[in-house]
Amino acid sequence: MSGVTIIGTGHYVPGEPVTNHALARVMDTSDEWIQTRTGIQQRYFARDGQGPSDLAVEASKNALDDAGVAASEIDYIIFATMTPDHFFPGSGPLLGAKLGISGIPALDIRQQCAAMPYAFQLANGLVQSGAAETILLVGAEVHSGFMPWTDWDVVRSEAEREVTAEAYERANRHRGLAIIFGDGAAAMVLRKSGAPDGGFIGAELHSDGDSFDHLYVPGCGFRSIPYVTPEALAAEEHIPQMRGPSLLKKAVKTLSQTVKSICETYGVSQDEIDCFIAHQANDRINQAVRQALRIPPEKIPSNIARYGNTSAATIGILTDELRRDGTIGEGDLLCFLALGAGLNWGAALLRL
Ligand code: UT7
Numbered sequence: 001m002s003g004v005t006i007i008g009t010g011h012y013v014p015g016e017p018v019t020n021h022a023l024a025r026v027m028d029t030s031d032e033w034i035q036t037r038t039g040i041q042q043r044y045f046a047r048d049g050q051g052p053s054d055l056a057v058e059a060s061k062n063a064l065d066d067a068g069v070a071a072s073e074i075d076y077i078i079f080a081t082m083t084p085d086h087f088f089p090g091s092g093p094l095l096g097a098k099l100g101i102s103g104i105p106a107l108d109i110r111q112q113c114a115a116m117p118y119a120f121q122l123a124n125g126l127v128q129s130g131a132a133e134t135i136l137l138v139g140a141e142v143h144s145g146f147m148p149w150t151d152w153d154v155v156r157s158e159a160e161r162e163v164t165a166e167a168y169e170r171a172n173r174h175r176g177l178a179i180i181f182g183d184g185a186a187a188m189v190l191r192k193s194g195a196p197d198g199g200f201i202g203a204e205l206h207s208d209g210d211s212f213d214h215l216y217v218p219g220c221g222f223r224s225i226p227y228v229t230p231e232a233l234a235a236e237e238h239i240p241q242m243r244g245p246s247l248l249k250k251a252v253k254t255l256s257q258t259v260k261s262i263c264e265t266y267g268v269s270q271d272e273i274d275c276f277i278a279h280q281a282n283d284r285i286n287q288a289v290r291q292a293l294r295i296p297p298e299k300i301p302s303n304i305a306r307y308g309n310t311s312a313a314t315i316g317i318l319t320d321e322l323r324r325d326g327t328i329g330e331g332d333l334l335c336f337l338a339l340g341a342g343l344n345w346g347a348a349l350l351r352l
Contacts, residue, residue, distance in 0.1 A: 001197070002192055002193040002195060002196055002197060002198045003124045003127075003193060003198070003199035003200030003201060003350070004120070004123050004124040004127045004128075004135070004190045004191065004192055004199050005191065005192070005199035005200070005351075005352060006188050006189070006319065006323075006350070006352060007067045007069070007189050007190065007191050008063045008064060008065070008066035008067020008068070008069060008188065009062075009186070009188050009189075009316065009319055009320035009323050009324075010058075010061065010062025010063035010064070010065070010066055010186070010187050010320055011059050011062065011184065011186040011313070011316060011317040011320045011321075012055050012056075012062065013044040013184040013185075013307065013310075013317075014045065014046040014047065014050060014184075015044055015045065016044075017042040017043065017306070018042060018043055018044065018045055018155055018156065019031070019041065020035065020040065020041060020042070020179070022154075022155055022157055023155065023178070023179060025163070026151055026154055026155055026167070026168065027149065027168060027171035027172040027175045027178070028175065029175050029179055034179050037282075038282045038283060038284070038304070038308075039283025039284070039304045039305055040179065040180065040283075040304055040305060040308045040309075041305040041306065042182075042305070042306060043181070043182025043308030043310075044182050044183050044184060044307065045143075045144045045147070045152075045155070045156070045182065045183050046142045046144050046183045051084075051085035051091070052081045052083055052084065052085060052140035052142050052185065053085050053091040053094035053095045053098060053140070054098070055140045055142065055185035056079065056091065056140040056187065057095060057098045057099060058185065059138065059140065059185040059186050059313075059316075060095065060099060060138060060187040061099075062320075063136070063187035063189050063320075064136075064187075064189060066189075067189035069134060069189050071100060071101050072100075072101060074099075074101055074104065074134050074135070074189075075104050075105075075132050075133055075135075076104060076105050076106075076107075076123075076126060076132035076134075076135045076136070077092045077095060077096055077104065077105070077106035077107065077135070077136045077138070078092070078106075078107050078109060078119050078122060078123060078135060078137045078138070079091045079095055079107065079108045079109070079140070080109045080111065080115030080116070080119055080137075080138065080139040080140075080312035081108065081110075081140050081311075081312055082110060082112040082113075082312060082340075083141045083142050083145060083146075083311075084108065087227075090107070091108060091140065092106030092107055092108045095136075095138060099136075109122070111312070111340065111344045112215075112311055112340035112341040112342060113279050113281060113309070113311045113312065113314065113338055113339065113341065113344075114279070114338040114340040114342065114343075114344035114345050114346055115312040115338070115340070116139065116279075116315040116316065116336050116338060116348070117204075117205060117336050117338055117345075117346035117347055117348040118203070118205055118344065118346060119139075120200055120348040121202075121203040121205065121348065123135045123137055123190050123200075124200040127190070133191065134191050135189070135190040135191075136188075136189060137187065137189075137190055138185065138186070138187045138188075138316075139185065139186050139310075139311070139312035139313040139315065140185035140186070140312065140313055141181075141183055141184065141310055141311045141312055141313050143181040143183055144183055146217070146238060146239050147181075148173065148174035148175075148177075148178055148236070149163070149170075149171040149178070150163075150167050150170075151163045151167060170236070173236070174236070174239050177239070177241075177242045180281065180282065180308055181308055181309050181310075181311070182307050182308030182309065182310050183310065184307055184314075185313050185316075186313045186314075186316025186317045186320055187316065188316055195331075195351075198351050199351060200348065200349075201266050201268070201350060201351065202262065202265065202348070202349055203262070203346055203348040203349075204258050204261055204262040204265065204346055204347050204348075205345075205346035206254070206258070206343075206344070207342050207344045208342070211343045212341075212343070214243045214246060214247045214250070214341070215241070215242045215243070215247060215341040215343075216240060216241060217238060217240050217241075218237045218241055219232035219233075220232060220237060220238045247339075248282060248284065248285055250343070251281065251282075251285045251339045251345075252285055252288040252289055252292065254339055255278070255285070255289050255337050255338075255339055255345065256288075256289050256293055258337065258346060258347045259276070259289070259293055259335060259337055259347055260293070262347045262349060263335075263349075268349060270295070272333055273299070273333050273334070273335045273349075274332040274333050275299055275300075275301070275322065275327065275332060275333075275334050275335070276290075276295055276300040276334075276335045277315055277319055277322070277328075277334055277335070277336045277337075278315075278336075278338065279309075279314050279340070280307070280308075280314045281304075281340075283304050283305075286300055301318065301322060301327065303321060311340065314338075315338060328352060329352065331351065331352060332352045333349065333351050333352075334349070334350050335347055335349055336350070
């Protein structure tokens with residue numbers, strides 16, 4: 001039976017790249033530390049007033065062009081983000097309006113960096129059930145809103161000055177988190193594959209709320225009345241807390257296990273997989289997974305150097321680049337894998 005497949009992709013990143021050197025102006029870090037520990041060289045940041053739905057519009061137009069599909073043919077939007085334009089409503093309906101296709105169902109999903117394996121399963125279910133025919137799947141993030149510095153002009157190299165000791169110390173408290181994230185959007189147009197046995201094969205998904213404190217926003221949630229207070233902001237509770245080293249170990253272990261297990265479940269040998277499209281949180285995670293599973297380096301591509309970790313957008317940006325440069329194409333067997341806050345993690349198999 002054929003499943004849902006990718007018929008068009010696009011991505012968009014805002015503004016000019018911000019280098020590691022630029023971040024070293026507002027906190028105690030260095031290009032050398034960031035590159036060695038993560039593989040990241042630069043990332044992009046949206047401007048104040050630019051939400052994920054704005055980035056998603058551009059990515060979606062690129063994906064629709066690539067697919068040769070008119071916006072009016074889309075009959076379902078799945079919007080993955082952990083940094084929505086507004087607390088509510090979700091960004092999906094906003095994207096529909098900005099594309100001129102208000103009226104169709106639009107769903108936000110909150111699986112953070114692990115969104116894409118979840119989204120492929122969801123999209124496949126919608127198409128198989130007849131609820132949708134042509135789905136626009138988007139991942140878009142504006143992490144800038146939780147960055148710990150105030151001197152954006154210095155970060156963007158628009159001003160050259162020393163930041164205050166107070167601002168420097170504040171940013172520094174969050175440096176492990178701040179250096180890995182960047183903004184961006186990716187879109188995919190999905191339809192049922194025309195090839196027998198083509199498209200989505202299956203997914204293996206997991207969540208573990210016991211480990212939610214590995215990466216979460218402590219404040220500004222509805223456990224608190226009111227949900228945003230000056231005290232919470234002063235205590236920097238709107239900035240995510242991340243247990244980086246523990247998360248890194250969990251990611252390596254769970255992702256390696258999940259890939260082995262999904263291959264077993266669906267009777268696919270690891271060697272048959274043409275490309276492993278992995279979330280890009282830290283290059284060390286993917287290198288360790290590669291070694292644990294003995295994957296040849298060319299089969300697990302990386303683009304983290306140019307974008308950092310763009311959470312729900314990452315897998316879509318990488319998929320778009322790989323399709324456009326010809327690394328992946330029709331008939332290829334792909335394995336998507338990702339872990340993110342929740343914790344959520346999983347893998348999905350799809351034959352293009
Ligand atoms: O996408 C969602 C899921 N997220 C992840 O999967 C993230 C996984 N974790 C990571 O990517 C890594 O843990 C980080 C990049 C966040 C941190 O790298 P690490 O190698 O685990 O460093 P660490 O936290 O163990 O810190 C080592 C040292 C510490 O100094 P001391 O105590 O040894 O003196 C840190 O204070 O490096 C220091 N450090 C930094 N130094 C310069 C932490 N962040 C920085 C920094 N620049 N940005």
